[in-house]
Amino acid sequence: MRKMPSVDLNYSPLHEIAMGPIKAALMNCAIKYKVFDQLTTPRTPREVAGKLGFHPDNTRRLLDALTTIDLLHKKAGFYCNQPLAQAFLVSDSGTSVSRLMMQTQHEGLNPLEKLEQLVAKGPMGQDEAIDLADEKMWTEEVKSSAGWVFGGVGQLVAGIIAELPGFSSFEKMLDLGCGHGVFSLFILDKNPDLKGVLMDRAPVLDAAAEIVSAYQAKERVDFLAGDYLADQLGAGYDLVYASATLNFALGTLDSLFTKIFHSLKPGGYFVSFQDGMTEEQTKPDTMLGAVIPSMMMGHDYCFPQGMIAETAISCGFQKVRSKTLKTPIGEMDIDICQKGG
Ligand SMILES: C[S@@+](CC[C@H](N)C(=O)[O-])C[C@H]1O[C@@H](n2cnc3c(N)ncnc32)[C@H](O)[C@@H]1O
Structure with missing residues (x-):
């Protein structure tokens, strides 16, 4: 048998780089549809989907993913904004950076x-x-x-x-x-x-x-x-x-x-x-x-x-x-x- 490869380094930084676009797409989708505006108080995915006219199960999957990347908090099936999302991703807050976050993927400025x-x-x-x-x-x-x-x-x-x-x-x-x-x-x-x-x-x-x-x-x-x-x-x-x-x-x-x-x-x-x-x-x-x-x-x-x-x-x-x-x-x-x- 050929000797199996061994490695001392961890490729986790590369995985982080590769996951970047997925995290950005999840956040930008939520910004675009003003999901964070809906979650200034705790709500169920069904309530959010009802307000936005979305598919209930896929709304739940989106909210779970936003919780995974620490933008939302989930407890007993209710979701609400983490402080970071509350301060910066609610569209009409004076300190909102929602549009700035989406600008990073602006096709005219940065056609990937x-x-x-x-x-x-x-x-x-x-x-x-x-x-x-x-x-x-x-x-x-x-x-x-x-x-x-x-x-x-x-x-x-x-x-x-x-x-x-x-x-x-x-x-x-x-x-x-x-x-x-x-x-x-x-x-x-x-x-x-x-x-x-x-x-x-x-x-x-x-x-x-x-x-x-x-x-x-x-x-x-x-x-x-x-x-x-x-x-x-x-x-x-x-x-x-x-x-x-x-x-x-x-x-x-x-x-x-x-x-x-x-x-x-x-x-x-x-x-x-x-x-x-x-x-x-x-x-x-x-x-x-x-x-x-x-x-x-x-x-x-x-x-x-x-x-x-x-x-x-x-x-x-x-x-x-x-x-x-x-x-x-x-x-x-x-x-x-x-x-x-
Ligand atoms: C990156 S933005 C910076 C805006 C702001 N100063 C800031 O820091 O957020 C660059 C600005 O410079 C302006 N600008 C670029 N060249 C200019 C010029 N020759 N005369 C006047 N404004 C110019 C652009 O129109 C744009 O509003």
């Missing part, structure tokens, strides 16, 4: 079925290539991408910015590539005298305006529609904030940072909140969702850690303080750059 072809054949033809700066896409994404800020990151970043020396006397800030604009709302919430200028493409700002109105912040905000690479940014800012947008300026960072520098008051701050890749551009996993778009575009999209700080210094900023923050979607770098007084 194209991966093999992209690896084998390279970037697609121009007619099919993704434009990650496409304003139509970001207008549609405003509500889903707002979730990561509402879900805790807005609070985290605004807390750091509120600690900047002189923050209580700041009068005007610019949010560059603001998207939904929710970071600004969290920052404005920390200082009643501060006004925000939200800059993005016009259709994106229209979508952001709905969120600004919902939070009764219209008087605190001006909208600046334009392209921050080509247009003027305005002047006299105490703070320029840029989150998850400088990827679009990779390659033209010098000219953008020089413009930001001149738009600030003496002593003003430029705060960047971005990915910062380490270990030869392989860690952390925050930007894993950008791998397929990068393959489609045929160019890299992430920042090597330190590039923002170095560019800020070379563009005239006097001091830079950088820190890596743990966020629910992975590590991100905050670079706080100060103009000389």
Whole structure:
């Protein structure tokens, strides 16, 4: 008999990777049909199926599976949300990340079925290539991408910015590539005298305006529609904030940072909140969702850690303080750059 193979390692991490899509499909199905909205109080599968017009036995199987992955709690045949699902997956909760979770599988942003072809054949033809700066896409994404800020990151970043020396006397800030604009709302919430200028493409700002109105912040905000690479940014800012947008300026960072520098008051701050890749551009996993778009575009999209700080210094900023923050979607770098007084 041939010798039987033996192994010292456990392949459980590979099994976890392989199960990921199944777990995601179960969660996304429940989000799509607002199952978590039904389970804020304990219910039977028959009650949930009745409310949603679903097949009772398969509803029970779905609820069991959601319990297996720790999103629901089951007792004596009644199911209800675990605290995580209650806080983040009920559709109308202020901290809901439901749309954000589904965005990960957005066909336009991350067409998984194209991966093999992209690896084998390279970037697609121009007619099919993704434009990650496409304003139509970001207008549609405003509500889903707002979730990561509402879900805790807005609070985290605004807390750091509120600690900047002189923050209580700041009068005007610019949010560059603001998207939904929710970071600004969290920052404005920390200082009643501060006004925000939200800059993005016009259709994106229209979508952001709905969120600004919902939070009764219209008087605190001006909208600046334009392209921050080509247009003027305005002047006299105490703070320029840029989150998850400088990827679009990779390659033209010098000219953008020089413009930001001149738009600030003496002593003003430029705060960047971005990915910062380490270990030869392989860690952390925050930007894993950008791998397929990068393959489609045929160019890299992430920042090597330190590039923002170095560019800020070379563009005239006097001091830079950088820190890596743990966020629910992975590590991100905050670079706080100060103009000389
Ligand atoms: C990933 S989203 C980030 C939104 C928000 N800052 C956040 O952190 O959640 C990038 C935003 O940058 C905007 N953007 C990209 N290039 C831009 C440009 N050249 N001028 C103005 N806005 C731009 C996009 O429209 C989009 O709203």
